[in-house]
Amino acid sequence: MAKVLVNFQDEFLQEIDKIAEVEHRTRSSLIREALRRYLSQYNNHQQSQTEIDMKALSIASSSNKTTYPAPRVS
Numbered sequence: 001m002a003k004v005l006v007n008f009q010d011e012f013l014q015e016i017d018k019i020a021e022v023e024h025r026t027r028s029s030l031i032r033e034a035l036r037r038y039l040s041q042y043n044n045h046q047q048s049q050t051e052i053d054m055k056a057l058s059i060a061s062s063s064n065k066t067t068y069p070a071p072r073v074s
Helices: 010-022 027-060
Strands: none
Touching: 010 027
């Protein structure tokens, strides 16, 4: 397992430590779980955005309209 050095403001670290103590866990396990949850939420958002983009592309390509690129402005 790799170690990572992270800087936190004192007040923020105190809040983390309070929660870790209440939950009877280590600071590291609390931070790991928080990051796992963030990454899961991020990946779900990215997947949803990709699905939305693919639907929009599908709708645009199935349209009978001919579209032209916008003219470049110099």
